[in-house]
Every structure is written in C-alpha cells, then in structure tokens.
Amino acid sequence: MIETSTYSKFLALDVGTTILAYQGVCTHEVVVRLSKDLEGALALAAGSRFKKVFSIFIELIQNIKHYSAETDPLPDGSESGIGIIRVSEESLCFTVTAGNCVTKEAFKRIEAKCTVIKNIPTSELRAFYNAQIKQTQENTSKGAGVGFIDIAMKASGNWEYEFYPLENDRVFFVITAYIAKGKVADDEAKPA
Amino acid sequence: MESVYLEKTTETPSVRMDVQGAVIDIEGNSYPENAFEFYQQIFDWIDAYFASGADRLRAVFRLNYFNTSSAKCMLNFMTLLQKYHGNDKSITVEWYYEEDDDDMLEIGKAFSVDFTMPFQLLSFTD
Numbered sequence A: 001m002i003e004t005s006t007y008s009k010f011l012a013l014d015v016g017t018t019i020l021a022y023q024g025v026c027t028h029e030v031v032v033r034l035s036k037d038l039e040g041a042l043a044l045a046a047g048s049r050f051k052k053v054f055s056i057f058i059e060l061i062q063n064i065k066h067y068s069a070e071t072d073p074l075p076d077g078s079e080s081g082i083g084i085i086r087v088s089e090e091s092l093c094f095t096v097t098a099g100n101c102v103t104k105e106a107f108k109r110i111e112a113k114c115t116v117i118k119n120i121p122t123s124e125l126r127a128f129y130n131a132q133i134k135q136t137q138e139n140t141s142k143g144a145g146v147g148f149i150d151i152a153m154k155a156s157g158n159w160e161y162e163f164y165p166l167e168n169d170r171v172f173f174v175i176t177a178y179i180a181k182g183k184v185a186d187d188e189a190k191p192a
Numbered sequence B: 001m002e003s004v005y006l007e008k009t010t011e012t013p014s015v016r017m018d019v020q021g022a023v024i025d026i027e028g029n030s031y032p033e034n035a036f037e038f039y040q041q042i043f044d045w046i047d048a049y050f051a052s053g054a055d056r057l058r059a060v061f062r063l064n065y066f067n068t069s070s071a072k073c074m075l076n077f078m079t080l081l082q083k084y085h086g087n088d089k090s091i092t093v094e095w096y097y098e099e100d101d102d103d104m105l106e107i108g109k110a111f112s113v114d115f116t117m118p119f120q121l122l123s124f125t126d
Helices: A028-045 A047-067 A104-118 A122-135 A147-154 A183-188 B035-051 B068-086 B102-114
Strands: A017-025 A071-073 A079-089 A093-103 A159-165 A170-180 B004-006 B014-018 B023-030 B056-066 B090-097 B119-123
Touching (some): A028 A047, A104 A159, A147 A170, B014 B035, B035 B068, B068 B090, B068 B102
Parallel strands (some): B023 B056
Antiparallel strands (some): A017 A079, A071 A079, A079 A093
C-alpha cells in the first residue's frame, strides 16, 4: 500500500529496516492496534529506548488523527485524519517518520512552532516543555499543544521537518525523529 | 461514597479509587482517545470523596508511558491534589519510574518542585 501511495515520495521509506509502516485513516482503533503491534516488535529491538520510540510514534499518529487536513468521516459523525507513518531501524538509531496534509493556515502555524523549538538548545527543551504545558488550554480533546517539544526532547534534538506544496492550497507536512540506540550515541543518531 | 475500579486497557491505566484504604492507585499506559474525559471521572471522584468528609488520600502513580494529553492531565491531577493539601487534607503522592526511564523521572522531579504536598520519587526497584 505504501509503495503506491501518492505521498510516499515525500518520505524516505527505503532507508533502514521497516519495523512498522501504515498509510490510511488513523482512527482510535487503528492507533490502538498499531501501538500493540509496535509494542511487540520493539520489545526486543529497542531495549531501554523502547519508550522513546513508542511515545514518539503515539504522538505522531495521534497528530495525524487530530490534525490531518484529509479526513475520513466515521459513523458517529466524528472524523479521523489520514496520513502515513513508519518506524524503522538503522545502524545507530530508530527512526519514526510521519506525514499528512495540512491547510495553508495550519502550515504557517506548524512551521512557526517547529522553528521556535528547533532553535532551543537540547539541554533547555525540558524547561521549555514544563513552562508550555502549564500554559496550554485545558479540556481540549485534541492534545496538550506540547507534542513537538516532547518529540524533540525524546529524540535529544535529532528531529527534522519538511513541507511540500500540494494542489488546492494544501501542504504536505513530514516530520522525522531519530532516536539513538544508546545514550552515548545521541549526538550521532541522525544519519549524515 | 463508593470505591471504584477501572480495568486496564491497552491505552488506559488501571485506576483503583479506594475509599476504605484512602488511596488512588494508577498503573499502566495512558494515551486515551480523549485524555481529559478519562481523567475527569477520577477528578470527580476525588471531589466527591473529600466532600463526603474524608481527610486523607494517598495517590500512587505507577505509569509506564503517557502521551502529552495525559501529561497535561497529570498536571491537572497534581493541581487538584495540591488544592486539597492547601485545604488541610493529608495528601501524599508516590511517583514511580522505571530505573532507566529518565523522562518519567524528570516529570516527577518537576512535580516535586512545583507542588508543596509530600511527594516521593520511587524507582520500580525500590
């Protein structure tokens, strides 16, 4: 399914060994089923890095569910986002990459947010996260607004994002996080 | 006032809200479809518990993993406990983390600094 996807060209799907790949509508049931699959697949491979890889995966797939501009209506009247996500293993790191369509307005917001986070030194991300989570709106069903900071923190600053213009005022947003296999390898996690 | 037990699922923790033992025990993963809705039922129970005349509560967190929506709920959880601590209720918090889980440890550390109720950081091996 991934190979024939319109959007697969935007993601480096051929790098490393695939642990899990999915493209389609990300309902809550899909999130739960894939997280179970990933838990099993990662348990042996990722060791102490398991939770970092797992949590970045959950954050990114729930982002697709809530924020993709391309959605699928559900029988109960709600909608779930459509996107693409892949977890893979390379020699020094695990990689989680996700992509979905966003509107032009959302693109500007996401780009501004990512730029701010990218410019924060890794050692200061935790303090920034702690400050931001206190300021976020309460009682929204979608999230706490600190997902990207959490991803940056768990990937020790080894993450990147790209935007590709599409037709109809849409933009394709791709985010990739690299999780080093060992603590000492954090600086070298991102492939050259 | 009744005790309530919520069974663990793949994406929600087990929650034991025990009136006789004066304890809330939360254990497992937390990435519900709607974290705010999930935790609201626990907050409602705590409010009813203290409204019924209880004067102490021990809150035990043994979480394996939670998403950022749940992290916000944890912050709201601590804020609620702090409110009762300020109202002369006896509150104690036990925050467990796996030995190599620096993220869970750091979140607990931040809570222990931000809130003034008795707060213990405990590794799973303790």
